[in-house]
Amino acid sequence: xxxxxxxxxxxxxxxxxxxxxxxxxxxxxxxxxxxxxxxxxxxxxxxxxxxxxxxxxxxxxxxxxxxxxxxxxxxxxxxxxxxxxxxxxxxxxxxxxxxxxxxxxxxxxxxxxxxxxxxxxxxxxxxxxxxxxxxxxxxxxxxxxxxxxxxxxxxxxxxxxxxxxxxxxxxxxxxxxxxxxxxxxxxxxxxxxxxxxxxxxxxxxxxxxxxxxxxxxxxxxxxxxxxxxxxxxxxxxxxxxxxxxxxxxxxxxxxxxxxxxxxxxxxxxxxxxxx
Amino acid sequence: xxxxxxxxxxxxxxxxxxxxxxxxxxxxxxxxxxxxxxxxxxxxxxxxxxxxxxxxxxxxxxxxxxxxxxxxxxxxxxxxxxxxxxxxxxxxxxxxxxxxxxxxxxxxxxxxxxxxxxxxxxxxxxxxxxxxxxxxxxxxxxxxxxxxxxxxxxxxxxxxxxxxxxxxxxxxxxxxxxxxxxxxxxxxxxxxxxxxxxxxxxxxxxxxxxxxxxxxxxxxxxxxxxxxxxxxxxxxxxxxxxxxxxxxxxxxxxxxxxxxxxxxxxxx
Numbered sequence: 388x389x390x391x392x393x394x395x396x397x398x399x400x401x402x403x404x405x406x407x408x409x410x411x412x413x414x415x416x417x418x419x420x421x422x423x424x425x426x427x428x429x430x431x432x433x434x435x436x437x438x439x440x441x442x443x444x445x446x447x448x449x450x451x452x453x454x455x456x457x458x459x460x461x462x463x464x465x466x467x468x469x470x471x472x473x474x475x476x477x478x479x480x481x482x483x484x485x486x487x488x489x490x491x492x493x494x495x496x497x498x499x500x501x502x503x504x505x506x507x508x509x510x511x512x513x514x515x516x517x518x519x520x521x522x523x524x525x526x527x528x529x530x531x532x533x534x535x536x537x538x539x540x541x542x543x544x545x546x547x548x549x550x551x552x553x554x555x556x557x558x559x560x561x562x563x564x565x566x567x568x569x570x571x572x573x574x575x576x577x578x579x580x581x582x583x584x585x586x587x588x589x590x591x592x593x594x595x596x597x598x599x600x601x602x603x604x605x606x607x608x609x610x611x612x613x614x615x616x617x618x619x620x621x622x623x624x625x626x627x628x629x630x631x632x633x634x635x636x637x638x639x640x641x642x643x644x645x646x647x648x649x650x651x652x653x654x655x656x657x658x659x660x661x662x
Numbered sequence: 663x664x665x666x667x668x669x670x671x672x673x674x675x676x677x678x679x680x681x682x683x684x685x686x687x688x689x690x691x692x693x694x695x696x697x698x699x700x701x702x703x704x705x706x707x708x709x710x711x712x713x714x715x716x717x718x719x720x721x722x723x724x725x726x727x728x729x730x731x732x733x734x735x736x737x738x739x740x741x742x743x744x745x746x747x748x749x750x751x752x753x754x755x756x757x758x759x760x761x762x763x764x765x766x767x768x769x770x771x772x773x774x775x776x777x778x779x780x781x782x783x784x785x786x787x788x789x790x791x792x793x794x795x796x797x798x799x800x801x802x803x804x805x806x807x808x809x810x811x812x813x814x815x816x817x818x819x820x821x822x823x824x825x826x827x828x829x830x831x832x833x834x835x836x837x838x839x840x841x842x843x844x845x846x847x848x849x850x851x852x853x854x855x856x857x858x859x860x861x862x863x864x865x866x867x868x869x870x871x872x873x874x875x876x877x878x879x880x881x882x883x884x885x886x887x888x889x890x891x892x893x894x895x896x897x898x899x900x901x902x903x904x905x906x907x908x909x910x911x912x913x914x915x916x917x918x919x920x921x922x923x924x925x926x927x928x929x930x
Contacts, residue, residue: 436669449667480669491708509677512669556673567690572679 411533413660417463419534419600421658425455425475431647433480435512437554453479453648455515459656463533467525471542474518481511481550481644485575485633489560490568503560505570511550511637515645519544521586534660535594541587544608544649548641549579575637579616582642584649585609592658600658608649613642692747694894694902694930695726695733696910699923702735704747709902709910709918715745725929727767728859734765734774742776756785764853766929769815769861780808782819789817791839797821800837810855810866818843820864820879822852834866834882846882850875856929858895865901867892872906894930902928 411417429439429451439451455477463469486504521542525531531538552575559565590604615638690706692713697703700719703712715724715733724735733745734756742756742765756774759765762783765776773786780798784790790813798806801823809832811821818838825831832852836844850868852875857864864877874890888903890911895901900913904925909917 436667438667510669552677553669554671554673554675555677569682572682573677574679576679 411466412463413532413534413594414597416598416660416662417469417534418662419461419658419660421459421461421600421602421656423457423459423473423475423602423654423656423658425457425477425606425652425654427453427648427650427652429453429479432482432644433510435478435480437480437510439480451480453477455517455648455652457656459658461523461534461658465533467527467531467533469523469525469533471521471523471540472519473521474516476514476516477648479513479515479644479648480553481513481640483509483511483637483640485509485573485636487571487573487633489564490571491564492561505560505565506558507570507573508556508558509552509573509575510554511641512553513548513550513641513644515546515548515648517544517546519586523590534600535592537589537591538604539587539589541585543611544584544586546582546584546645546649547579548582548645550575550637550641573637574633578634578637578641580638580642580645581614581616582645582649583611583613584646585611586649588654590654594660598660600656600660602654602656602658604654606652606654608646608652610646610649613638691730693726693730694928695724695735696904696920696928697721697724697735697926698920701922702733702745703922704733707912708915709912713750716743723764723927725766725927727771728769729771731771732767734767736762736765742774744774759783759785764810764855766812768813769859773813775811775813777808777811782811782813782821784813789813790819791817795819795839797835797837798823800840800842801833801835802842803833806833809851810853812855812857812864814857814861814879820855820857822848822855822866824851834877836879836882844882846877846885848875848885854892854927856892856894856901858897858901860898862898863895865893865895874903892928894928896930902930904928 433439434451434453438449455475457473457475459471459473461469461471485507489505519542521540523538523540525533525536525538530536586608588604588606592600592602692704693707694705700721701717702715702721702724704715705712720737721735726733731747734742736742742759744753746753759776761778762776768789773784773789775784780796781794782797783794797808803823803825806823806825809822809824813819820836823833832848834846835842851870852866854867866875868875869891874888874893876886878884890903890905893901893903896913903911909919911917
């Protein structure tokens, strides 16, 4: 008999977690779709149009903003928890300094150790496409109930960063030779990196007209790792090691710019409860 | 917002390695000809990327025309050969030039002139008042030896004569083809005479004294000595100079050592 009562008690406790007096979601609706924007001021680098504190031309250049546009699908798991899948894209800018060995120097009477390098200051426009998975935890004591109210979320985001050199300023070490030979290839074409970011933040979602969701929040990103798509870590894949070095520098700047953007964002979004 | 303003190129604009490749690897045109150990070479202005025009040997002199399309060279006992740079092959030869010891193109890039004994001959469009012209007779030095000559665009002739006698005298003459217009007495054994494209300077080799003698055509009395054996001017103040160490000094791009053999002629 005692065993039976203990078993009944255990079952009751489990049911408490699995059965609710009220189904999760808002009026039983658990699935929502939303369009969000995440924005931040361009402090660590220029934005896509070269505005911001660290603009390419090194002159005060107004205020730059980086804005990401996100499509989010969210599903309520439990009364106080939901998961979200998002895809997003944003554009931003970055700068880099690349070097190439001066061309034609074998024709000069200069010891090889003294041969200089041409300097290329470049402004890159980056396009970042991301996919993320987050888990939202709603605070019941703060009046939260999935999918609305105050929430804390965390998750993982994978971003593909691609860039192209939109503007370049080259300083030649030997003007006479550069007029004939130009400069060597920078080796940055088709550069791409994958960045992995841990996300966390706080948000608040309000419901209007029983369907419309309005979300505001703050997101913090913590970089985890980078994967180079063009195998820049393998010099043997590039016959000209100088170009390979430039590719590494270029990819580092792309990744760094993406990291800086992910550090902090202000989110605003509007959604719709589907079913 | 401020950042909505579209970016405008400030410097060199968009860049891609794909666009760079063609410009970067384009070949420099062949502008220089020199003879080394009887072999004729074409080279770019840096004396590199050598192209062998003739490796049959036995060549002492070679010249290139002003627009760098044709090369003249001659093997001992044979007529002057005309090499077309664009096609990379020999075309015609200059008939009756088997005894020529100096030759070049006139500024019109068509008329070829050569020295045979005391006579200056031309082949092609006429540029002289008379053809051939005996330059020793022109000089008025009956026992003189003709060392070198060049024809100016206007048909005037600059030539050098060595007079051997009790005293050895050396002269540089400017003639209109009939009369002597100017005379410069020099100390050099003047040969391998080269004219700049603008025809403002004249270079003469003096291998005996290891001097390169440079003259202003407007005033033959002005003579500048440079270290070197002979050369080819590219402008008023510079050009290619062959040194007695068998090196070629380039105009602004250092000195190139020639290891293929003794350089006996150069032209730009």
